Amino acid sequence: MSTVTRASLAEHIYTEVGLSRSESVALLEAVLETMATALESGESVKISGFGTFMVRRKGQRSGRNPKTGVEIPILPRSVISFRPSHILRAAVNGASE
Helix, strand or coil: CCCCCHHHHHHHHHHHHCCCHHHHHHHHHHHHHHHHHHHHCCCCEEECCCEEEEEEEECCEEEECCCCCCEEEECCEEEEEEEECHHHHHHHHHHHC
């Protein structure tokens, strides 16, 4: 299993695009900052051929404490979900066969 890190993405930009290492890191950080800002403001971020990151707002609701079984309030919150594109799903499914 491989983990994608900022360093590995910056290295990929460096080797594939031909930018200097510092330019590669700066570009990656700019892209990640733009995505983070969009998600913080509730926008969706779509990456063609990869998928879409979406912010969903969950309202206040009740839940149960799994240890005690006591009903507790769950505060409103925002969650980020990811919906992969059909291209990414096909690539992942093809790699697992």
